[in-house]
Amino acid sequence: MRPGPSQDEIRRQNLGALLRHVHVHGATSRAELTTALGLNRSTIGALTADLVSAGLVSEGAPKETGRAGRPSLVVRPESTRIYAYAYSIEVDRLRAARVGLGGAVLDRREMARPRGLTATEAAPLLAGAAKEMQQAVPAGAVCVGTGVAVCGMVRRDDGLVRLGPTTGWVDEPIGPALGAELGLDAPITVGNVADVAAFAEHARGVAAGCDNVVYLYGDVGVGAGIIAGGRRLTGHGGYGGEVGHMKVVRDGQPCECGARGCWETEIGEHGLLRNAGRCDARGRDALLAVFDAANRGDARANAAVRQAGDWLGFGVANLVNIFNPEMVIFGGTMRDLYLAAAAQIRSRLNANALPACLEHVRLRTPKLGDDAALIGAAELAFERLLADPLDVG
Amino acid sequence: MRPGPSQDEIRRQNLGALLRHVHVHGATSRAELTTALGLNRSTIGALTADLVSAGLVSEGAPKETGRAGRPSLVVRPESTRIYAYAYSIEVDRLRAARVGLGGAVLDRREMARPRGLTATEAAPLLAGAAKEMQQAVPAGAVCVGTGVAVCGMVRRDDGLVRLGPTTGWVDEPIGPALGAELGLDAPITVGNVADVAAFAEHARGVAAGCDNVVYLYGDVGVGAGIIAGGRRLTGHGGYGGEVGHMKVVRDGQPCECGARGCWETEIGEHGLLRNAGRCDARGRDALLAVFDAANRGDARANAAVRQAGDWLGFGVANLVNIFNPEMVIFGGTMRDLYLAAAAQIRSRLNANALPACLEHVRLRTPKLGDDAALIGAAELAFERLLADPLDVG
Structure with a gap:
């Protein structure tokens, strides 16, 4: 068991818990957050203010409820401003998507994948799709990460695809190849397609x-x-x-x-x-x-x-x-x-x-159908943000 | 992700982390605890004082090191004062042991188990062994729990042995049967023998x-x-x-x-x-x-x-x-x-x-040989103490 965290670690953990809640559950009232997170109203208020300042969530009036009384303010993820790129490398096709905080697919591209295509050959195709999508990104929007789902065995430490028997890949560095094409220094997280699809279905699908x-x-x-x-x-x-x-x-x-x-x-x-x-x-x-x-x-x-x-x-x-x-x-x-x-x-x-x-x-x-791989790849990319919201963005 | 803990939860978590450290690693100097737990010296001092007051650890001079300078005080688990009872129900034998905080087997009994023996029949035999061992317990010693390892499928929520194909057991309530024989109100934790042996080898054996x-x-x-x-x-x-x-x-x-x-x-x-x-x-x-x-x-x-x-x-x-x-x-x-x-x-x-x-x-x-089941059963019993040291004893 680890020893207890410091005050600063607690604040970051609370910020992460709140952001994760609205990321997974969507718009949530302050009252509901108080209950769901077990924190008092003033703490929820302070955490929300921090996340609003960072541009990660917005606050506003709820939809009309028809009930009397002053409604609790609703906290929403900044789904169009904060996004991740997600890629899925499958046996027969390549897919790319831009996924907003909250898990909605904002834009997507798909192309056939000739069997035998290497990582070096796949990377420019995926990067091209991202550059196309980039043109439609609103001003001020922030990409917080990149995730890739691959049919194959992925080394956890560095995302190397050790073996993809169905793609013919052996020791293919898809992360670095894609990073070079995209001109990105930020880490690209790579995961096995079944693992990331499970992650997505567990986070917001049939296995929630x-x-x-x-x-x-x-x-x-x-x-x-x-x-x-x-x-x-x-x-x-x-x-x-x-x-x-x-x-x-x-x-x-x-x-x-x-x-x-x-x-x-x-x-x-x-x-x-x-x-x-x-x-x-x-x-x-x-x-x-x-x-x-x-x-x-x-x-x-x-x-x-x-x-x-x-x-x-x-x-x-x-x-x-x-x-x-x-x-x-x-x-x-x-x-x-x-x-x-x-x-x-x-x-x-x-x-x-x-x-x-x-x-x-x-x-x-x-529940997420074929999108599970893309949404899961985006979840991989969002993990760093959710672990420490004020450290990214 | 859960929200961050309260101050009181942090203190309990730190107490648990310190106690767990000396439980697993044995006598440890304050200086080593500071490094191992990432807490400062005054926090380690305060936590140790609390655990000493509760009778869970003792402090004293280290063994002679031959080095100059004032040596750091050493914190030791109160291995003879704080103990758990551990039982192992196997195909061919029944075993009972008294295991001290720190994991040492202080006393043990073993008897043959006729194949076909039910839980109701096994309980008095095990309880008898415990009562025998109880006579040698020093004054002031405290039993913090009871753990049982069983060959069979054990329901996590209540320890019911659902099926022990090799023992012939079906839905046998060994925990309550043993509790009744021992006259114990305290919970008895039951686990599958492979699970608890793995637990022991992971905590303090070949898989540490x-x-x-x-x-x-x-x-x-x-x-x-x-x-x-x-x-x-x-x-x-x-x-x-x-x-x-x-x-x-x-x-x-x-x-x-x-x-x-x-x-x-x-x-x-x-x-x-x-x-x-x-x-x-x-x-x-x-x-x-x-x-x-x-x-x-x-x-x-x-x-x-x-x-x-x-x-x-x-x-x-x-x-x-x-x-x-x-x-x-x-x-x-x-x-x-x-x-x-x-x-x-x-x-x-x-x-x-x-x-x-x-x-x-x-x-x-x-590494623990046949004792893994007994030591693991004791670890099950110690879990509650280690999770919240001041709540037990």
């Missing part, structure tokens, strides 16, 4: 208020963002959550990681297309075509989807026994598979998970 | 200073205590870490949990004895006999040990990919298996774990 969450994200491969005891599980180097490389079949199908029988060889893109007899196809559209065909009664597609669903339930049962989560979220292609094969998944889960671990688990799809 | 740890504990079954980001992973209900019920073989051997192909059916007691052709044997002695036979060149025993070692490596590789730990500890029968089949384990780990997840993993045996 849940302390123990497994967010499964699938594209070609499968990874998980884990929330344990209310905090992101990163592991020692930042590589935790590589559940797609949990072996489920001894001497099974070869995986792009070099081993055999990884879970993602059965539930990822390749496995599903292989079992549906479409070995030459690839990409999300090809996957969606299999789900469509299964829906329309194509026997082989249907069998492939059921088999993949059974394997999805098999692995989720293992994760339920290991993490005892209250929620499992199915994102990316795992969402499509979950919706197409819910019966197989539940049946396997009931057969394989321990009853005590299973009794409070809810299975859910993301 | 490690933030990401997997502690595997084996007896008939196999469970894990997980430390993630420096904190114990409990899961939503307290059932996290049930890695023994990770399925590794589809439609594999039947498990006592009702499913098939659980990891523990391959690496636990039953699997090893089955493969060694000793289906009628059971218990740790029978297991040790297999390891002995393998050492002496018995081909069947050797093959069984190698096979179990390979499966142990298979599952550990999955956990390494999922948790990215810096240390994996092998406790209970997993220690014996690890020592007997280290080559198979490392080979499988190298083949199956992702290189980035593997690069900083150290494989270790427990």
Whole structure:
């Protein structure tokens, strides 16, 4: 346990707590802040005044309530003035967004990503999108950070992409490459796509208020963002959550990681297309075509989807026994598979998970949809501001 | 993020931090405490005085250093005055200990546990051991709590043992049963044996200073205590870490949990004895006999040990990919298996774990040995004192 903080640390912590509250919950009255933060009215007033001076929040009258009496002033995040850039590097596309304090996507760009594109090649494309968006930024607005979501294993200390089996990346320094293109000295925070999507869903999505969450994200491969005891599980180097490389079949199908029988060889893109007899196809559209065909009664597609669903339930049962989560979220292609094969998944889960671990688990799809990666990347960028609001801006 | 604490909360937090430091590290000079806790000398002096008044620590001259100058006073935990009772309910035995602040086992009792013994039957045996030990307690000594380690899934909120497949327990209220026997009103904290052993090794054992740890504990079954980001992973209900019920073989051997192909059916007691052709044997002695036979060149025993070692490596590789730990500890029968089949384990780990997840993993045996469960149970009991030292005693 750390010793208690100094007076100055307490003030910064309180400022961060207040700013985080309106960042996550939006406009909040002073009265509600008093209750939510457990601080008295004069402290809330002083903290708000500091944040107003720093241009991070504004105060104003609430919307008409129709009730009598003097209404409590409402504190709002300066959503158009304070923003972050968020990038998402996916198997088939690159995305860039400008996200305001409070989590709204203010502007966005998207482009196809040819498979095989390196970090050095991706950086100018992303930087170009940011420069385009920059032209529409109102005068006086302040960028407080940059976050990047990547399909791959990201080293926590410096954001190096150690391995992206699905992107072909090995030791790609996307942060520095992007910083050089953008002409930025400020740190660029890089995270694994499943981790940042879990972060976003936990902060302001379907898992808000849940302390123990497994967010499964699938594209070609499968990874998980884990929330344990209310905090992101990163592991020692930042590589935790590589559940797609949990072996489920001894001497099974070869995986792009070099081993055999990884879970993602059965539930990822390749496995599903292989079992549906479409070995030459690839990409999300090809996957969606299999789900469509299964829906329309194509026997082989249907069998492939059921088999993949059974394997999805098999692995989720293992994760339920290991993490005892209250929620499992199915994102990316795992969402499509979950919706197409819910019966197989539940049946396997009931057969394989321990009853005590299973009794409070809810299975859910993301609330933020595909935006989770962008919003999560922006959350990474906002973290520094929220930790110490007066030190940034 | 929570808002900052009040002055009183800060003082309690500082008292807890100081007491925890000497509890974990033993006698510490005021000068070292100043550095370790980042507090100034007068604050350390005032906090120490409070803890001395409460009878929790003592101050005195250090041992002779041979160096000139006035030595800094040394703060010591009151290890013989402040103690907790710790119990460990295992497959084959019951243990009870009196553990002093600072973590030393002051007294202990052990008895065989007939398999099948219920909580109601175990409670008087454990209480009897405590009453025996109580007679040797010096006048003025204070018991600050009671902790219990159990082979089984323990509900976090109330310590109910939901399921102990290896003890046959279902919904056994060991805490209340023991409290009634002991005539105690004070809360009795119950935890899973792997969780509390991990806690002990993390606090004062081989994993001290490690933030990401997997502690595997084996007896008939196999469970894990997980430390993630420096904190114990409990899961939503307290059932996290049930890695023994990770399925590794589809439609594999039947498990006592009702499913098939659980990891523990391959690496636990039953699997090893089955493969060694000793289906009628059971218990740790029978297991040790297999390891002995393998050492002496018995081909069947050797093959069984190698096979179990390979499966142990298979599952550990999955956990390494999922948790990215810096240390994996092998406790209970997993220690014996690890020592007997280290080559198979490392080979499988190298083949199956992702290189980035593997690069900083150290494989270790427990430093606290079999005492980890008792010391960890005592740590559970000390938690309340360390969280708020002046509120207990």
